Amino acid sequence: MKDGNRTLWQIYRLPLALAALSLFGLLSALFGDAWYDRVSWLALAVPTWLCLRALAVKGPGSTRR
Amino acid sequence: MKAQTLRAWIWVHKWSSLVCTVFMLLLCLTGLPLIFHHEIGHLLGTEIETADMPAATPRANLDRVLDAARAEYPGKPVLYMSQEPDDDTFWYVTLADSVKEMERFDVAVVDARTAEVLGTPRFDEGFIHLMTRLHVDLFAGVPGMLFLGFMGLLLVMAIVSGVVLYAPFMRKLDFGTVRRERSRRVQWLDLHNVLGIVTVAWALVVGITGVINTLAVPALNYWQTHHLAPVLANYDRGSVPAPHELASLEQAVIAAEATEPGMTLSFVAFPGVLGSSDFHYAIYMRGETAMTSRLYHPVLADGRSGEVVASVPAPWYLTTLYLSQPLHFGDYGGLPMQILWTLLDLITIIVLGSGLYLWLRKPSEAKRPAEAARASTGAKESAA
Numbered sequence: 001m002k003d004g005n006r007t008l009w010q011i012y013r014l015p016l017a018l019a020a021l022s023l024f025g026l027l028s029a030l031f032g033d034a035w036y037d038r039v040s041w042l043a044l045a046v047p048t049w050l051c052l053r054a055l056a057v058k059g060p061g062s063t064r065r
Numbered sequence: 066m067k068a069q070t071l072r073a074w075i076w077v078h079k080w081s082s083l084v085c086t087v088f089m090l091l092l093c094l095t096g097l098p099l100i101f102h103h104e105i106g107h108l109l110g111t112e113i114e115t116a117d118m119p120a121a122t123p124r125a126n127l128d129r130v131l132d133a134a135r136a137e138y139p140g141k142p143v144l145y146m147s148q149e150p151d152d153d154t155f156w157y158v159t160l161a162d163s164v165k166e167m168e169r170f171d172v173a174v175v176d177a178r179t180a181e182v183l184g185t186p187r188f189d190e191g192f193i194h195l196m197t198r199l200h201v202d203l204f205a206g207v208p209g210m211l212f213l214g215f216m217g218l219l220l221v222m223a224i225v226s227g228v229v230l231y232a233p234f235m236r237k238l239d240f241g242t243v244r245r246e247r248s249r250r251v252q253w254l255d256l257h258n259v260l261g262i263v264t265v266a267w268a269l270v271v272g273i274t275g276v277i278n279t280l281a282v283p284a285l286n287y288w289q290t291h292h293l294a295p296v297l298a299n300y301d302r303g304s305v306p307a308p309h310e311l312a313s314l315e316q317a318v319i320a321a322e323a324t325e326p327g328m329t330l331s332f333v334a335f336p337g338v339l340g341s342s343d344f345h346y347a348i349y350m351r352g353e354t355a356m357t358s359r360l361y362h363p364v365l366a367d368g369r370s371g372e373v374v375a376s377v378p379a380p381w382y383l384t385t386l387y388l389s390q391p392l393h394f395g396d397y398g399g400l401p402m403q404i405l406w407t408l409l410d411l412i413t414i415i416v417l418g419s420g421l422y423l424w425l426r427k428p429s430e431a432k433r434p435a436e437a438a439r440a441s442t443g444a445k446e447s448a449a
Contacts, residue, residue: 029355
């Protein structure tokens with residue numbers, strides 16, 4: 001973590017990229033089967049995996065008050 | 066952001082979420098088994114299994130299918146005939162005491178090749194039915210659906226305000242930071258922020274499509290009176306045809322297929338029911354691709370003569386409704402997508418729960434840091 005204020009672009013660029021990836025994944029499987037489905041799984045797996053990692057590695061289970 | 070603007074967004078986020086959180090938790094919990102309702106049906110033995118036959122086995126005449134179903138429930142009118150999107154080996158024939166019935170239905174499952182009745186499952190009792198009703202209308206019919214739709218709108222407001230509030234919290238933090246060295250509350254705040262922002266697109270899509278799905282009944286009623294009625298202005302035949310007056314459905318479907326070549330039969334709404342007119346079979350055709358198989362195109366055939374009267378493409382609001390269904394259910398990408406839907410649903414439960422926790426565990430006034438950090442602290446306190 002660095003000091004100093006981040007710009008809106010710095011704050012939102014990764015969330016925006018993940019949102020675009022998620023939407024791409026949600027729509028992909030709607031437009032076709034087989035490969036479209038596989039692309040969809042991969043795209044939706046990225047945000048899901050990031051969440052699970054945040055919970056597993058950094059979850060409050062290992063709290064130190 | 067000005068302190069005043071920030072406080073306004075905090076107010077929106079706090080109250081929109083507080084009002085809807087209990088219902089959203091209910092929807093997330095009841096939605097979990099619904100993602101796997103077919104699989105659960107197989108486990109419980111309530112799912113219909115048909116015998117394997119060669120793909121080229123001829124399909125039974127639809128009138129024989131209907132007669133078989135009527136024999137199971139003598140005297141009751143047929144309301145709908147439908148099939149699973151991914152299994153055309155059997156038909157569900159839905160009957161009830163009257164064509165206007167909205168809650169108690171009888172269903173006969175009929176083999177599409179042999180016209181034998183395979184079972185008469187009850188879809189209005191049991192675990193999946195309980196979950197469905199709690200998820201769809203809280204056992205309160207259309208008002209219940211609309212109420213949940215309004216709660217969904219509040220969720221959308223909570224998500225949008227949450228995205229706006231994300232920036233003031235992340236000014237000094239890297240993406241994904243969870244400050245382990247800080248108090249339990251700060252850790253939950255960080256998790257609430259990271260889980261919320263990472264799943265925001267999925268949550269918005271499932272939330273908005275859920276709201277759209279709650280409008281299904283009003284949308285179909287509107288379609289009947291404003292879209293269908295003008296097309297059928299000259300077809301007032303006095304009354305809904307009695308079962309013995311109905312023309313052959315087999316012939317009507319053959320005529321409908323000739324009207325829309327390249328499309329296949331999806332389901333039929335009988336004269337008098339929601340989704341049809343009082344005098345017509347509404348024969349819903351669908352396309353063959355992943356996308357067009359979700360887009361239904363009704364062909365109307367006179368219920369007494371079986372003649373095709375009109376082919377009416379769905380208006381934009383029904384197309385929106387049809388596309389909202391798969392995007393809400395997560396049933397259009399196989400088992401991996403169902404698993405992703407489950408995980409994202411569970412993550413949403415954590416976001417909702419942590420939001421509630423953050424609101425319940427506001428730090429006391431005495432602990433509030435320097436005045437300079439006031440706006441940001443206020444935001445944290447109210448992030449619930």
